[in-house]
Amino acid sequence: MLKVPYTTGYLSEHFADDEYATLAGYERRGGYRALKQVLAEVAPADVIELVKASGLQGRGGAGFSTGLKWSFMPKDGGKPKYLVCNADESEPGSFKDRILMERGPHQLLEGILIAAWATGAEKTFVYVRGEYREPADRVERAVAELYEKGYLGPKVMKKAFRHDVVVQRGAGAYICGEETGLLESLEGKKGQPRKKPPFPAQHGAFGMPTTVNNVETFCHVPHIVLRGAEWFRGIGTEKSPGSTIFGVSGQVQRPGLFELPLGTRLDEIVFEHAGGPLPGRKVKGVIPGGMSMPILPAHQLDVPMANEFLRERKTMLGTGGIMVMDDTTCMVRASCVISWFFRDESCGQCTQCREGTGWMHKIIERIERGAGQPDDLAILLDVAAKMEGQTICAFSDAAAWPVQGMLRHFREDFERHVALGHCPFGECFEL
């Protein structure tokens, strides 16, 4: 099956077209016009201003202003500067960057080259998770095409501007998606996140000023250059402009990718675009933004998918990975799977995270088995609270939030397990 979004927009309109992944095919569809325009007539500082004015927010989970991030790079030419493309997509529920690389590697590389011009970076490291062999191969092939054509190397498009791109493959570690964990891994070390400050813009890859952006973030940039900040702000919401590629997974009729404006309502995505629940089932809860984000119950899905609205419901857009659970699903069991993942992937540096993820999983597993104690729920919430805001990176918070969300909205599932001494969900997936 060809993996292209069911609904397309400016990012994905050509993804069904195999030729689009080649340099010739990309250029035939207007590719690299934005880069040529920028190199010919836009000063780096003006590119940064344009991206700031567009309101583009990073699509890797944190939603930080991309233009602002670029402006943190030092302006003087003292040290070499680098860009890093975070293609370590590992957040459960997220699978858009993979398709952005497979179907449109040149769109990504054009965005990277424009960012390189804007920030004065001489080299980009594209860090692709090791399991993504096909996406990494596609990007590597595209990079080779660019060197052949003189779009990369000592004189990008015959201008006095050098840029090189190196594709590095990760080797299986969720924490390498955290930007400083990624930098450690890029330097050939264990991917354990660094203390901040110093921030990457001062001391990043190999000790040099570095900007790290997600794959999708770069992909928006050529479109903003060609069509302008006003056009971009006309899509999405006032505070969250542009479209994004949502991934829908779990118990729906039509799981897959959907490019839609930010601010599209979650119930519209689940019930209309993804076809709603399987026959005879009802939606019970939906994780809106990848597994780290707190779940929403069925009666709270009337929310626009943008951070300013999701925050009011104590969750976030994250990576836009939407996970749907229906009424056959036991939320204790789902929590057990979630907490196992975080336990398994904690890098072990910080006590609160290393111990907390283990405790949470043990308690949830005990409740699921029917051996839960009445005060287990209070202990769980206490552990979760002590994991938040205490550690080097946000992993520990990301492990605490989904458990807190489950207890906020599905406490009854947990209480029934404890009261009955067994799991009451006979039809749920096996553990």
Add this chain to the structure above:
Amino acid sequence: MVISPATRARIDAEIAKYPKPRGALLPALHLVHADHGHVSPETARELAEIFAIAPVDVLEVVSFYNMFFDRPQPRHHAYVCTNLPCSLRGARALLRRLEEHLGVHAGEPTPDGRLVLGHEECLGACGYAPMMRVDGDYHEDLDFERARRILDALE
């Protein structure tokens, strides 16, 4: 020498791409795995020499990442993703049936050393679940029969 001259040349080409040589350690480990399937103590010593680090520095990196191994591996690796999106679509039942079919528990190699069946965390195929990764290749939208045929065809 465990690392062949051809692989050594490729490692040197990787080193040239980085501001500091050690940046090429992960690429070098991938190259070594392509040749040998794992990093032996001897290979770790040779890599340590190339990168001017201690063998333990190589081995701690090997042990940190799921895709690197410090001992010989079965001929094939098959991993079923059992993270939540896949579990919601039957991945755990699929894994159990494959375990029964092969007569092994997940994580244990088959006695003939042909294959290890395991489970893996999210592989970015959530919309195409259940799925498994076999020797690096993705197989998606699986049912038991298709998965069984894929595993049975491995030599």
